[in-house]
Amino acid sequence: MLVVVNHYETPNALWHTDPELCARVLSEWDKIQPYLAKDFIAEWP
Numbered sequence: 001m002l003v004v005v006n007h008y009e010t011p012n013a014l015w016h017t018d019p020e021l022c023a024r025v026l027s028e029w030d031k032i033q034p035y036l037a038k039d040f041i042a043e044w045p
Contacts, residue, residue: 010018015025035041 004012006012008015008018008021010021015021032041036043
C-alpha cells in the first residue's frame with residue numbers, strides 16, 4: 001500500500017504554488033532516475 005501524507009496546508013493539486021512544497025517535491029523527483037539506475041526501485045506495471 002502506498003500512502004501519501006501532505007504536511008503542508010497547500011492542497012495537493014496546488015503543490016506547485018507553494019515555494020517550499022514545490023522545492024521539496026522537485027528534490028524528491030530528482031531522486032527517481034538515480035534510484036532506478038541502481039535498481040533501488042522499479043517501474044510500476
